Amino acid sequence: DWFWAMFTDAYDWVVEPNVLAMGTYATGSLMSTKPYVCGTPYLKRMGDACKGCSFSPSSTCPISDLYWAFLARHAPLFEGNIRMAMPMRTLAKRSQAKRDADRRVHAKVVEVLGRGDVLTPDDVKGARAEPAAAEPSLAQ
Known part of the structure; x- marks a missing residue:
């Protein structure tokens, strides 16, 4: 719950591309937003x-x-x-x-x-x- 309360990026529509996708697919070309x-x-x-x-x-x-x-x-x-x-x-x-x-x-x-x-x-x-x-x- 602390994650949801502490981070603006914790909204459902942001978590998938910004947290899960970059963490999961950081070295591949399957899903990303842009290079950070x-x-x-x-x-x-x-x-x-x-x-x-x-x-x-x-x-x-x-x-x-x-x-x-x-x-x-x-x-x-x-x-x-x-x-x-x-x-x-x-x-x-x-x-x-x-x-x-x-x-x-x-x-x-x-x-x-x-x-x-x-x-x-x-x-x-x-x-x-x-x-x-x-x-x-x-x-x-």
């Missing part, structure tokens, strides 16, 4: 996740880069999905230089965390600033 990913400004505005973080939300946080890289990598899946129309239009307006930087930051995050190392603000700055010798595969 966001950029740095939204994350900062909606909570205190940025407090005490070593990344600056305005200059070194990789979340926005990862958001745009995710949308770019999965663009074919979102085509025709009306819920994703606005973010996909915004992605299409991003400059090629920014899209390239998004891919480099994604590749750096995957590389560093894949080794079990700690990602640093300098890793993000470096990935944004320098074109990589070989661009990462979109399949990553």
